[in-house]
Amino acid sequence: MSAQVDTSGGKTPLARLQTWWSNPWGRPRFLVFFTWLYVLWSLVPVAIAVLFGFNAGRSRSTWQGFSLRWYYQDPDLSVLHDPSLRDALLQSLKLAGLTMLIATPLGVALAIGLARWSGWGSRPANFLMLFPLVTPEIVMGVSLFLVFVYLFGFVQLGTQAQLLGHVTFTISYVVIIVRGRLFAVGREYEEAAMDLGASQWQAIKMVLLPMLAPAIWASLMIAFAISIDDFVITAFLMGDQSSVTIPVKLYSAARAAPSPALNALASILLFASMLAITIAILVMGRSRREEGAQGSAVEDFARLDL
Amino acid sequence: MAMGVSDPIFGDSLPVWNPLRWDPSTFVEVLDDLFTGQLGVVFLRTLAYVAAATVLSLLIGYPVAYYVARHAGRYRVLLLMLIIAPFWINYLMRMLAWVNLLTTDGYVNQILMFVGALDAPREWLVGKHETVILGLVYGYVPFLILPLFAALDRIDQRVIEAARDLGASPAQAFLRVTLPLSSQGVLAGCVIIMLPMFGDYYTATLLSGSPKTNMIAKLIEQNINASAGGSTGAALTIVLMVFVGLLMTYYLYSVARATREARS
Numbered sequence: 264m265s266a267q268v269d270t271s272g273g274k275t276p277l278a279r280l281q282t283w284w285s286n287p288w289g290r291p292r293f294l295v296f297f298t299w300l301y302v303l304w305s306l307v308p309v310a311i312a313v314l315f316g317f318n319a320g321r322s323r324s325t326w327q328g329f330s331l332r333w334y335y336q337d338p339d340l341s342v343l344h345d346p347s348l349r350d351a352l353l354q355s356l357k358l359a360g361l362t363m364l365i366a367t368p369l370g371v372a373l374a375i376g377l378a379r380w381s382g383w384g385s386r387p388a389n390f391l392m393l394f395p396l397v398t399p400e401i402v403m404g405v406s407l408f409l410v411f412v413y414l415f416g417f418v419q420l421g422t423q424a425q426l427l428g429h430v431t432f433t434i435s436y437v438v439i440i441v442r443g444r445l446f447a448v449g450r451e452y453e454e455a456a457m458d459l460g461a462s463q464w465q466a467i468k469m470v471l472l473p474m475l476a477p478a479i480w481a482s483l484m485i486a487f488a489i490s491i492d493d494f495v496i497t498a499f500l501m502g503d504q505s506s507v508t509i510p511v512k513l514y515s516a517a518r519a520a521p522s523p524a525l526n527a528l529a530s531i532l533l534f535a536s537m538l539a540i541t542i543a544i545l546v547m548g549r550s551r552r553e554e555g556a557q558g559s560a561v562e563d564f565a566r567l568d569l
Numbered sequence: 570m571a572m573g574v575s576d577p578i579f580g581d582s583l584p585v586w587n588p589l590r591w592d593p594s595t596f597v598e599v600l601d602d603l604f605t606g607q608l609g610v611v612f613l614r615t616l617a618y619v620a621a622a623t624v625l626s627l628l629i630g631y632p633v634a635y636y637v638a639r640h641a642g643r644y645r646v647l648l649l650m651l652i653i654a655p656f657w658i659n660y661l662m663r664m665l666a667w668v669n670l671l672t673t674d675g676y677v678n679q680i681l682m683f684v685g686a687l688d689a690p691r692e693w694l695v696g697k698h699e700t701v702i703l704g705l706v707y708g709y710v711p712f713l714i715l716p717l718f719a720a721l722d723r724i725d726q727r728v729i730e731a732a733r734d735l736g737a738s739p740a741q742a743f744l745r746v747t748l749p750l751s752s753q754g755v756l757a758g759c760v761i762i763m764l765p766m767f768g769d770y771y772t773a774t775l776l777s778g779s780p781k782t783n784m785i786a787k788l789i790e791q792n793i794n795a796s797a798g799g800s801t802g803a804a805l806t807i808v809l810m811v812f813v814g815l816l817m818t819y820y821l822y823s824v825a826r827a828t829r830e831a832r833s
Contacts, residue, residue, distance in 0.1 A: 294636035301633045302651045305711065309658055311676070312666035324675045390825055397761075397817045399768025401786045405793055405806045492659050494771065499793070513661040517668050517775050518694075526669070529662040536657045 313533065316526035323523060333527040342527050350505065351512040352531060358422065358508060359491035359535075362429040366486045369430070370437025371479055375467065377438065378445040392439075395432040403432060404499035411500065421502025428496045433489050437482040444478035477550035484543035488536040600808070608788070615784040618698075619766045622705035623759055626713045629706070630758065634717035635747075639726075649718075655711040664704060664775045671700065671776070696779030704772040709762040716761060720754020721747070753823065760820045767813050785809060 316334070320327030330336065335343040342348045377389055395403065407428045411418045418424050452474065456466040472479075494510035501511060509532045516525055637648045655663065670677050671693035678690040693700050724747060732742040770787035789809065792802030 294632055294640060298633045298636040298641075298648065301629060301710075302648065305655050305707070306651065308666035308670055308707075309655075309663055312662065312669055315669060323669045324672055324679075390821065393821055393824060394817075397764055397820055399764050399786075399809070399813055401768035401770065401789055402806055402810050402813075405789060405802060408793060409803060488657055492657070494659075494661055495768070510659055510661045513659070513665055514771055514775065517661070517665045518778055521668070525665070529659065529665055532659050533662060536659070537654075540657045 309533070312526050313530045315523055316528075316530045318523045318526075321523065323521060323526065333522070333524040334531075337524070340522060340524050342524055342531065345524060347504070347507070348512065348524060348528050351507050351509050352528065354422070354506060355491050355508040355510075355532065356535075358425055358429060358497070359487045361426055362433055362490035363483050363487040365426070366430045366433040366490075367437055367479065367483050370434045370482060370486075371441050371475065373434065374438045374441035374445060375471070378442050379450070392435055395435045396439075400493075400495035401499075404428075404496045407431070407496065408499045419502060420500060421506040424500040424502070425497055425506060425508075428500045429490045429493060432493075432496065433486040436485055436489055440482045440485065441475060441478045444475055448474050477546050480546045481543040484539040484546075488539040488543075491532065491539075492536055608785075611783055611785055611788060614782075615767065615786075618702055618705060618784060619763055621702050622709065622766060623763055625702070625706045626710045626762060627755065627759065630710050630713040630717055631755070634714045634721055634754075637714075638718050638721035638724075652711060652714055652718075660708055661771065661775070663708060664772060667704060667707065668694065668775060694776060694778070696777050696781040698782060700776045701773045701782045704776040705766055705769065708769075708772060709766060712765075713758040713762045716758040717751065717754045720751045720757070724750045757820060757823055760816050764813055764816055764820070767809060 315323050317329050318327055319330040319332060333341050335341050338344055342352065411420060411424045418427060452470050453466045456470040461469065494514060497508050498511050501507065509528055513525065513529055637645060641648050669675060673690045673692060677693065678687065681687040729742055729746055732746045768786050770784055770790050773782045773784050773787060789802050789805045792805060
């Protein structure tokens, strides 16, 4: 700002405007305004929706005071006491927890394999790994549905099929996160360990895995967040009402049976994924600081091609 | 296995594995409907929605990404966090938020009536094209901003200064240096949001719920969930898959190239 004031002193308003416009180091005010407006537009509707989860009345458009009625106080309609809402919450947590625990170890193993295997077929394999990230979810959902119904009939639609489906697509995210870290670490540490007499397995267990720890923690959290957020694949692989998750419940009830309890349920989902992501960012940030890297973990996160 | 889209579920929804014995009648029916019948209308509507939403997203996303990458200064990390936040807010919750705002007595109608733009509340949620497009833009803009941000962030500031030193006006420098250098990011970002938009059926269902605004994926959902429609649904999925296949191939190719460049 100060450079602008210095150069424009004592000129006509038009000339001053011209200096301001052609100053390559000046701050573009339109962009400042536009960007903050965008941020408001993208977050305020959600904030309002969270707020109405705390509304004392039944309305979702008139504020009637703060209460926790829709979370646990209402004996029939709150998230805690309405069986359909409570079951959706429990199913979501169960599915995301299991997915996280299954997809992360598999993904880590796969990433180590893909990064350290340079023979024939490694490039197509690396390429194929990206497929689930770009396939429209409905294609994936329909495919898995047909596979489980016609091909692998022993997999029950419902929690089993949902779990397999979630693991299938979260693995790709785990692989991408861990592989990025593997490239950063390089092979030298493993090779040094093996020169010092470690077996291959010992080198992985005692050298590589501890160095991958931040990426593994971040993967756990991100697998959880992605799984709990998923709607399309969950919906296609749903069996009966017992396998409804929060997003599926939101989809079916948002127009048919709206209530502030639904907002409360959605808010719980929001808090859960935000918590997981915050932990992931903090873990990645701490490992960066320990290594004395520049910049912030948030920027790393933004560059991660999710 | 996950890519088993090509599962040939023709005929009466029983898989037939021998390619020589495939019965193409359902497929032909679907293709026929696509070019001459009702399905063609839905397909064109999907194309129009996706095109409109992508252009709008680009108009909104480019300035934001540009500002954050080049000028945000000490607010950079904060802004990035705020821009990433919608990624981790459930899509359906974000649509639910708009359902709340757009109801007959919702805030949007209240504000528009307060400023005098509307005389009576408008029924936003019943088969309005603009509402569906708004929903798509709202839903997918963040996914466009990040690749754009990455592309703009990579541009060397000195290149732009050089252009200015050589006599280019700010507009010229932008049009002839910044924009071409960010074109990879623009294309990647557009593809990244178009892919899920083609597979989107929930936005239109939640924000309009009328057959007038159905997108192609909605028909897939209806057919797969109907007891006898499995084969039609599968055939539709293949049509969609072939169509988005081009976009996917392009995207994967550009990612692979970027990875190669980063490694070398």
